[in-house]
Amino acid sequence: MKTSVAIIGGGPAGLLLSQLLHRSGVDSVVLERKTKDYVLGRIRAGVLERGLVGLLEQAGCADRLHAEGHVHDGTWIAQGEEMFRVDFAASVGTPVVVYGQTEVTRDLYAAREAAGGRFEFEVEDVVIEGADGDAPSVHYSVGGERRRLDCDFVAGCDGFHGVSRRTIPEDVRREYEKVYPFGWLGVLSETPPVADELIYANSPRGFALCSMRNEALSRYYIQCPLSDSPEDWSDEAFWEELRRRLPSEVAGKLVTGPSIEKSIAPLRSFVTEPMRWGRLFLCGDAAHIVPPTGAKGLNTAASDVHYLWTGLTEYYRDGSSAGIDAYSQRALARVWKAERFSWWFSSLMHRYPEQTEFDLKMQTAELDFLRDSASAQRAMAENYVGLPY
DSSP states (O other), rough: BBSSSEOOSSHHHHHHHHHHHHHHTTOOEOOOOOOHHHHTTTOOEEEEOOHHHHHHHTTTTTTHHHOOOOSEEEEEEEEEEEEEEEEEEHHSSEEEEOOOOHHHHHHHHHHHHHHTTTESSSSSOOOOOOOTTSOOEEEEETTTTTEEEEEEEEOOOOOOOOOHHHHHHHOOEEEEEEEEEEEEEEEEEEOSSSSOOEEEEEEEOEEEEEEETTTEEEEEEEOOOOOOOOOGGOOHHHHHHHHHHHHHHTTOOOOOEEEEEEEEEEEEEEEEEESTTTHHHHHHHHGEEEOGGGGGGHHHHHHHHHHHHHHHHHHHHHHHHHHHHHHHHHHHHHHHHHHHHHHHHHHHHOTTTTOOHHHHHHHHHHHHHEEEHHHHHHHHHHHHOOOOO
């Protein structure tokens, strides 16, 4: 089998790249380790930056997003019993859209299938060969049968544990990492959200976040030790702890119910450089991970897709390699800014085991400054709604 671009990974990044390339007249094949149903069953956040919304519009996949997504013009920050709002619309004139990542993925699959897109599911033992030359190929197994996909380029959208990053020789790539000393315990419940916009809470007991998927589906998080497991937390214990971390006014409005999903996510900042090796390009979690605090995971993957899609389109349309040659530099410049914002927001909102009294005073002063300074709120809003590509 042969294609122009072999895309490893059938999540939203790989699907978005495939759909955008299709609309630019560039052929691709998507290889996915799991089944389609498995991919669609993954629970992920859904705060979409303006840039991602624009890409989905260009991909022809934004109709349901605009019909069902929730436009948020701001967000709430809670500090003990006090709350203040950062107004995105007033600060930068741009909102975010809350629309579940699962729904984004569903829309992209529908678009690719309608266009006759080529997929391979349940692929195993993937090996990328010849990426440092002019004729790369991807070798893999499906149902015990060994297959080969010849291509011009390989896009590694296969996540942190995928084969793409590891294909780049160790003496070529450099990795940067920060592991945070806590995780997020998340609960999904069929209950109405406690507020119309997200609430980020800094509490002496630890961080909490009130989010949502739609009018009848809520997502809540609390900071917890990495040693905890979801089984350590009954639904009752989770709701009680969440209430303790929210202002009384919010806690009193909280509607609780049985959890339909409960999990703990560790927090990590990770970047690998470069994001290109020969004809292999890394996108999304294959190259970088951010803490979920700033809602940048899917959005940084989307910016990677933007740079790669435009570069490949220039290559096939104009015969120019300028875009693909600049891919890693352009993508990393934006990635590091997203990493900075996620690190800053995480440092602002969480309690750290090693924090001194001085550190806590500095955290309080930073929150007070954000509350009182229009310039600080504008800087946060610029980052939260998404820096330009």
